[in-house]
Amino acid sequence: MELLTINNVWMMICTALVFFMHLGFSFLEIGLTRQKNTINILFKNFFVITMGLVVYCLVGFNLMYPGDFNLISSGILGFAGFGLEAPLIDGGLDLAYSEGYTYWTDFLFQGMFAATAATIVSGAVAERIKINSFMLFSVLYVGIVYPIVGSWKWGAGFLDSLGFYDFAGSTLVHSVGGWAALVIVYFLGARIGKFDKNGKSRAIPGHNIPLASAGVLILWLGWFGFNGGSVLSADPANTSLTLVTTCLASAAGGLSAAFISTMMYKKLDITMFMNGILGGLVGITAGADQMGPTSSILIGIIAGLVVVLSIRFIEKRKLDDPVGAIAVHLFCGIWGTLAVGIFGNMASFEQFIIQLSGVGVVGLFCVVSSVILILLIKKMCGLRVSEKEEKEGLDLAEHGMDAYADFRIE
Amino acid sequence: MELLTINNVWMMICTALVFFMHLGFSFLEIGLTRQKNTINILFKNFFVITMGLVVYCLVGFNLMYPGDFNLISSGILGFAGFGLEAPLIDGGLDLAYSEGYTYWTDFLFQGMFAATAATIVSGAVAERIKINSFMLFSVLYVGIVYPIVGSWKWGAGFLDSLGFYDFAGSTLVHSVGGWAALVIVYFLGARIGKFDKNGKSRAIPGHNIPLASAGVLILWLGWFGFNGGSVLSADPANTSLTLVTTCLASAAGGLSAAFISTMMYKKLDITMFMNGILGGLVGITAGADQMGPTSSILIGIIAGLVVVLSIRFIEKRKLDDPVGAIAVHLFCGIWGTLAVGIFGNMASFEQFIIQLSGVGVVGLFCVVSSVILILLIKKMCGLRVSEKEEKEGLDLAEHGMDAYADFRIE
Amino acid sequence: MELLTINNVWMMICTALVFFMHLGFSFLEIGLTRQKNTINILFKNFFVITMGLVVYCLVGFNLMYPGDFNLISSGILGFAGFGLEAPLIDGGLDLAYSEGYTYWTDFLFQGMFAATAATIVSGAVAERIKINSFMLFSVLYVGIVYPIVGSWKWGAGFLDSLGFYDFAGSTLVHSVGGWAALVIVYFLGARIGKFDKNGKSRAIPGHNIPLASAGVLILWLGWFGFNGGSVLSADPANTSLTLVTTCLASAAGGLSAAFISTMMYKKLDITMFMNGILGGLVGITAGADQMGPTSSILIGIIAGLVVVLSIRFIEKRKLDDPVGAIAVHLFCGIWGTLAVGIFGNMASFEQFIIQLSGVGVVGLFCVVSSVILILLIKKMCGLRVSEKEEKEGLDLAEHGMDAYADFRIE
Amino acid sequence: MKKIEAIIRKSKFYNVKKALHNIEVNFFSYWDVTGVGNEKEGHVYRGVSYSTSNIQRRYISIVVSDEFEQITIDAILESAYTGEVGDGKIFVLPAEEAYRIRTKEKGKTSLN
Amino acid sequence: MKKIEAIIRKSKFYNVKKALHNIEVNFFSYWDVTGVGNEKEGHVYRGVSYSTSNIQRRYISIVVSDEFEQITIDAILESAYTGEVGDGKIFVLPAEEAYRIRTKEKGKTSLN
Amino acid sequence: MKKIEAIIRKSKFYNVKKALHNIEVNFFSYWDVTGVGNEKEGHVYRGVSYSTSNIQRRYISIVVSDEFEQITIDAILESAYTGEVGDGKIFVLPAEEAYRIRTKEKGKTSLN
Ligand SMILES: Nc1ncnc2c1ncn2[C@@H]1O[C@H](COP(=O)(O)OP(=O)(O)O)[C@@H](O)[C@H]1O
Ligand SMILES: Nc1ncnc2c1ncn2[C@@H]1O[C@H](COP(=O)(O)OP(=O)(O)O)[C@@H](O)[C@H]1O
Numbered sequence A, B, C: 001m002e003l004l005t006i007n008n009v010w011m012m013i014c015t016a017l018v019f020f021m022h023l024g025f026s027f028l029e030i031g032l033t034r035q036k037n038t039i040n041i042l043f044k045n046f047f048v049i050t051m052g053l054v055v056y057c058l059v060g061f062n063l064m065y066p067g068d069f070n071l072i073s074s075g076i077l078g079f080a081g082f083g084l085e086a087p088l089i090d091g092g093l094d095l096a097y098s099e100g101y102t103y104w105t106d107f108l109f110q111g112m113f114a115a116t117a118a119t120i121v122s123g124a125v126a127e128r129i130k131i132n133s134f135m136l137f138s139v140l141y142v143g144i145v146y147p148i149v150g151s152w153k154w155g156a157g158f159l160d161s162l163g164f165y166d167f168a169g170s171t172l173v174h175s176v177g178g179w180a181a182l183v184i185v186y187f188l189g190a191r192i193g194k195f196d197k198n199g200k201s202r203a204i205p206g207h208n209i210p211l212a213s214a215g216v217l218i219l220w221l222g223w224f225g226f227n228g229g230s231v232l233s234a235d236p237a238n239t240s241l242t243l244v245t246t247c248l249a250s251a252a253g254g255l256s257a258a259f260i261s262t263m264m265y266k267k268l269d270i271t272m273f274m275n276g277i278l279g280g281l282v283g284i285t286a287g288a289d290q291m292g293p294t295s296s297i298l299i300g301i302i303a304g305l306v307v308v309l310s311i312r313f314i315e316k317r318k319l320d321d322p323v324g325a326i327a328v329h330l331f332c333g334i335w336g337t338l339a340v341g342i343f344g345n346m347a348s349f350e351q352f353i354i355q356l357s358g359v360g361v362v363g364l365f366c367v368v369s370s371v372i373l374i375l376l377i378k379k380m381c382g383l384r385v386s387e388k389e390e391k392e393g394l395d396l397a398e399h400g401m402d403a404y405a406d407f408r409i410e
Numbered sequence D, E, F: 001m002k003k004i005e006a007i008i009r010k011s012k013f014y015n016v017k018k019a020l021h022n023i024e025v026n027f028f029s030y031w032d033v034t035g036v037g038n039e040k041e042g043h044v045y046r047g048v049s050y051s052t053s054n055i056q057r058r059y060i061s062i063v064v065s066d067e068f069e070q071i072t073i074d075a076i077l078e079s080a081y082t083g084e085v086g087d088g089k090i091f092v093l094p095a096e097e098a099y100r101i102r103t104k105e106k107g108k109t110s111l112n
């Protein structure tokens, strides 16, 4: 009982920290985009967290943890029914559910993760997507795609049987969000003015770097819960190791991206520093409990490099991702997943191949479902706002409000 | 001992989270008001939290938890003496004080709540109240009115004996703050320009919606502690249920207010989304440990409706509440208190009537004391700044400072 | 095992809170400085936390907790080797390391403290220091000076044997940072325009007081972990007492500074309120577990006075500290350390003398090492940016970026 | 045609706008500027109290036809007035031509 | 010399800048103003929906020599056009002299 | 009467203000604008490095009587000078009339 209590306290705190990441994402996204779209981004973020919890309560949780995969066996698809059904004993909650947390904590922790996946998309598609289309997509993605993928590993499905390892979700959360981001960004097209006639990428500076930086530090804090909670108990050795590897990879990722980009561009580019930190965090996520300090630092350093290069690569492909979500969550998510086969306790060629397959399978499924969803939505309500609305800003067009208005009524 | 330790850890964390709500309130309030009054609002918030803790230490705590109601018996008024007096045993703190927390934790957790009640007022009266009058009022309200009301229920007074239920303070904290807000807003009058000659309400947009949104997310985070800590131990079943009901009501409240207001005004109004989230949080607070997921969602949905309608209703009455504190804290506080008699484990007509009486008694007492205090203060130092000061902004008049000055000295 | 688990959970949470203080420092520093140097300050802060963790991992930790002082005995200098070396048993982490935390938690908690010391410097030298020189200095300070001083007390060195008491680092962290700040500010000189020809100090208002205020509240929150974690276990009596003394001193410090400065300048100066809160926090840090409520309030009140007067004193000496770091961290750090000999359980004339000696020894060492480092760095790469760069702002010169740019490329 | 530039107190803007509205001048542009003049404002910051003559003001720019010149000026003179130092200034500049972008028309009719 | 002041939609600024560039007018200053005119914008805030004629616009100020006057005006008329209410205005004012601070030269050659 | 408009480097503003003060021109208004001209500034953002000719400048507007025209211009020319590209411009426009709102007086005496 004492042990459950303490484990559960830790898990609740981690839940709160993961919840708080939504403020981090909001700040990061509004900071790196233009003022005229600020309300729109905030609205999307509010929608994702509120809708995410409700939808995950109604369908997601029972799709992700279906128990016996009753729909397609061999660990592919199962559904334990709509809504939540707490296990009871003698009229009270059955605390034998798990040593590490209660049923309720389990749901809430997982629900916060689910909302995260949709938020990743939000940043990449900012400043031009129709808000209704975005909302529709995220309902379906959080409600169906994310939990199905999750069930394959965390719901004890076929990826789990295969030996695929993803501690806290480099693939299951970050890449799942990242693939959707990639697909929608592709179908959506770049913001007006992002590429010149010759296809050269142009900078569209964000309007509030202080808030973006705050977002990064808040996300880092949230990762204490994201990775620390993924131990699924308060086990002292594992949780504390996880926090150390998380922080070292994050630090190393930031330093490495800052260093590399300074070498390349001769200016101390703080946006790269920020993306490097986030890249390090995503990179360590798959193996945070399997690494030592040195391998975490190395994983972080490489993640920093991955971020800098992939941001470049993505822009070269004329894909426009205002906040770098694809580089951070997809590319570093893949890197982190593979790194489990390269560094740390589990490193082996065999494991590497398993990790690679996991990345491939998940990627394929996410891309296919995203393409289907997005084409459907495009047909139904269109994807992109009009040129006029984009130029005047989504805040005016969709919300009739200014982010920093003041005494405008007179 | 282990159990006390873990319970106490949880309670300390919840205390920290409730403390952090003061940043949430600050951001919300400055974000929804005009730039020229920003310093003034921040100053008031700083004052409320610092003064609140000191005053609660000197008198409030022992008025709220007097033990034997030595002044007016039958659970109406008691006072255990000035200052704090920790129970000692063998020269050390007596840990038998409670299973759930130490004496010190108890004080600090309660002290953070006390400060919250005064902060609720601060938003409603913003942009026109004299700061000295506000400070005087909050000292008296936190030091006397709030703890007396609190003693009736949480101090085991007559409302408690009656069977009145208020888990974490929909009535005892939020309505107590809300009633005072209502009274002062009434005596203070509307901001210049809020209503036109025909009494039609006009929008006075706030100057920093990003900060206001951050405030909402921080308040939500704080509610993990506000409700989670009101279990008064780390009991795994209760705490985790409480967090789930809190988050679901909050999410549902936001979605419902956003949906309703979009239907009504054809624009996606993020300020209503924000108020809906807060309304859901206040609404679930009275019965957070008595509800299941479905009833929490329903409570949230109705709270969202309550917020949208009551904001309208309040403005129709020509009451000017710049941040919506009355709608959120008073109306949703009442709704939440009544909901305990309608949904969940305690639902019964009898309970509903008890809840209603509790609302009435507390309301009466708060209104009467607020009226007395505010008329006294009005006599002594006036309530409202001069027209000139209001127009030029309180920052200049009372603080001689700009919120976003830069390099102005040259 | 349960006890270790719960203690470790508490320590990890405190670690997270101390980490979060870096956001507090960032907000405080950018809020109190001019817009044109915002990116620069954020970059420095990002650097300090990332570099701090890596350097502390590579050398600092083993310099601060060397075990047997193998280099200069009598508790003066020791080094346990590069990198981290977790104690193992049966292939797993040896949990017998301490009752209060695991090896990993120990490192991370201490690492967060180390980074804090360097961040203190960052605010004081803002708006004119060359970023490379600052970075070099902080690497050396965090990697060498801070851990050596730390080893004298927390590493069980000679100050510890002497009976010197510094619970959470009024001297070991805050003064260590503060002395370096003082030295560099002296060598750096004032910002252009800070003093007129007659040497009269002029105000250079910061550009974002809302963020600065948020920084203060975040720092206060962080102090729950800074002091609460310094108990080094979750002991219910000690941790909760610590939080109470911390909060009361902070509240009293704010109120006292606000009151005094309002008396002196006739305006309600929120920046003094802010510095008073921080002063109270630094002041209680050395003896947070040795005080009762009354002595904490007194320590806070005096700290508020110390802040107001020392800010004045420092400016009279023509030292330019844009955020008040020297007043808050150095002067209140000294005050707090001495207060252990004056108030609370340990108060005695003897103790006072020991505290004074500790302050002196640490001060001497920090000043001498800072002078040496800073002169070396000055020789190697210069200290101060050119007049042109300072006037145009460091953001443009060193980062080629605007903090609040928007749509500037077209 | 004349260009009328008025530098007024921000707190009087609403008044001025109403006054202009009453004389049917519903077309103008405005922005916030810092004015240096006779008025001083007391400030305090981190314990330094100082007074500055750099004061936030609102700048209104209106182009009117000649016959509207005086009535516009009078409206502003009246509505921006408090009688205390710092009420601001009105400047009149000659303007040669005006175009409405939407219709490409020029001259007087393009002004409103 | 003429001073040309154009008040345009912010969303058209990029277009106008390009058009000016094409006629080799690479020298101007701009800032954001609030314009009051015929256009109305629908807003909603905390449940109050309202429409305002205070709209954010960009103010462009260019000083050109006389022979550039018409071509500059035409370029702006063309590039700022949408045809909907709110396209903005162009005003022409006489300017007497211009100086380049860097070289202290004055007259036409100092304009670019 | 003349209206003198100077577009200067923000970093030179303090200098210019002092110079104006020395010649007893203590009355003006200023605001921040973006200038497009010959100067280029190097920037980098999320890995894209670019140079822009859109540079933050300060716009100073002073209305003076005719006899103050030259001395004001000279003061600015001197104090805003660095010799590098981007020092800015001074423009002189005719002004017809000036009013002080506080006293309703017009003409030269209303200028200060
Ligand atoms: N000659 C001028 N040129 C430009 N702006 C001026 C001039 N004189 C005054 N102003 C503006 O008018 C404002 C008010 O003028 P001020 O001298 O303070 O008050 P008053 O007109 O009541 O004496 C100043 O802050 C400044 O913005
Ligand atoms: N007489 C004027 N003086 C100064 N600014 C004006 C004047 N008339 C219009 N403007 C500016 O031009 C903008 C566009 O004008 P508006 O009347 O809304 O559209 P349209 O020119 O299409 O009728 C206004 O918002 C205002 O900023």
Ligand SMILES: Nc1ncnc2c1ncn2[C@@H]1O[C@H](COP(=O)(O)OP(=O)(O)O)[C@@H](O)[C@H]1O
Pocket (backbone or CB within 6 Å): E027, E028, E029, E061, E062, E063, E064, E100, E101, E102, E111, E112, F007, F034, F035, F036, F037, F038, F039, F055, F057, F084, F085, F086, F087, F088, F089
């Ligand atoms: N013809 C013009 N009209 C309006 N503003 C101008 C004009 N020419 C220059 N400017 C302003 O002056 C600033 C400095 O001019 P620039 O050409 O960059 O430097 P320089 O005068 O040293 O050649 C520009 O950024 C712009 O704001």
